[in-house]
Amino acid sequence: MASAHVLDHPLLQHKVSMIRDKNTGTKEFRELVKEIAMLMVYEVTRDMPLKEVEVETPITMARTKVIAGKMVGIVPILRAGLGMVEGVLNLIPGAKVGHIGLYRDPETLEPVEYYCKLPVDAQERELIVLDPMLATGGSASDAITLIKKRGCSNIKLVNIIASPEGIEAVRKAHPDVDVYVAAVDEGLNDHAYIVPGLGDAGDRLFGTK
Numbered sequence: 001m002a003s004a005h006v007l008d009h010p011l012l013q014h015k016v017s018m019i020r021d022k023n024t025g026t027k028e029f030r031e032l033v034k035e036i037a038m039l040m041v042y043e044v045t046r047d048m049p050l051k052e053v054e055v056e057t058p059i060t061m062a063r064t065k066v067i068a069g070k071m072v073g074i075v076p077i078l079r080a081g082l083g084m085v086e087g088v089l090n091l092i093p094g095a096k097v098g099h100i101g102l103y104r105d106p107e108t109l110e111p112v113e114y115y116c117k118l119p120v121d122a123q124e125r126e127l128i129v130l131d132p133m134l135a136t137g138g139s140a141s142d143a144i145t146l147i148k149k150r151g152c153s154n155i156k157l158v159n160i161i162a163s164p165e166g167i168e169a170v171r172k173a174h175p176d177v178d179v180y181v182a183a184v185d186e187g188l189n190d191h192a193y194i195v196p197g198l199g200d201a202g203d204r205l206f207g208t209k
């Protein structure tokens with residue numbers, strides 16, 4: 001059974017508090033989401049496989065280590081996941097980027113798929129799915145199902161704020177996927193928004209409301 005990891009580094013907690021604040025404007029919100037994504041992925045990739053190489057320093061030969069195999073792929077869930085891409089690429093410039101387009105129907109609250117494009121060799125990479133919010137878990141679960149249908153099996157999910165219900169839903173649907181979050185909130189309101197949460201992450205990132 002996969003586990004949920006709460007990444008609670010003080011810098012993460014500080015920055016998450018700032019994005020929760022309704023007075024944080026679009027520019028600052030975007031900057032913070034980028035920084036949070038970078039800090040989170042630093043932890044999420046802690047188990048990346050390494051291989052030994054030999055390097056000649058100005059002094060002598062050294063046996064040292066570099067990342068083994070293909071670099072990870074990252075898969076933002078549109079739109080809000082896009083806000084996390086730049087931060088991850090700052091840290092892992094060689095990462096490939098796939099995109100999954102999903103939005104939650106405001107009436108049914110069910111995810112609706114509108115786009116999916118993954119790297120050609122996605123099956124050979126570890127894929128890190130990015131979305132700031134894990135509310136009912138429907139969008140993340142469907143995104144992971146889409147990725148698995150394309151033959152990928154090595155998948156991690158990274159969300160900034162999650163509800164307990166969302167984590168449980170993903171764990172049930174995809175017990176093989178590890179979930180990494182920076183905060184687990186109280187729950188969901190009647191519109192399936194996370195409480196206290198931060199509101200609509202996509203709208204706050206792109207200034208659409």
Ligand SMILES: O=P(O)(O)OC[C@H]1O[C@H](OP(=O)(O)OP(=O)(O)O)[C@H](O)[C@@H]1O
Nearest residue numbers: 078079080103104135136137138139202
């Ligand atoms: O866990 P769930 O209940 O599925 O909700 C979470 C989803 O809702 C938000 O996207 P939204 O539908 O607002 O689309 P957007 O990113 O285009 O704003 C969020 O970014 C997640 O993708």
Ligand SMILES: O=c1cc[nH]c(=O)[nH]1
Nearest residue numbers: 135193194199200201
């Ligand atoms: O709280 C929530 C729930 C879904 N989507 C968001 O952006 N925020």
Ligand SMILES: [Mg+2]
Nearest residue numbers: 200201202203
């Ligand atoms: Mg939205």
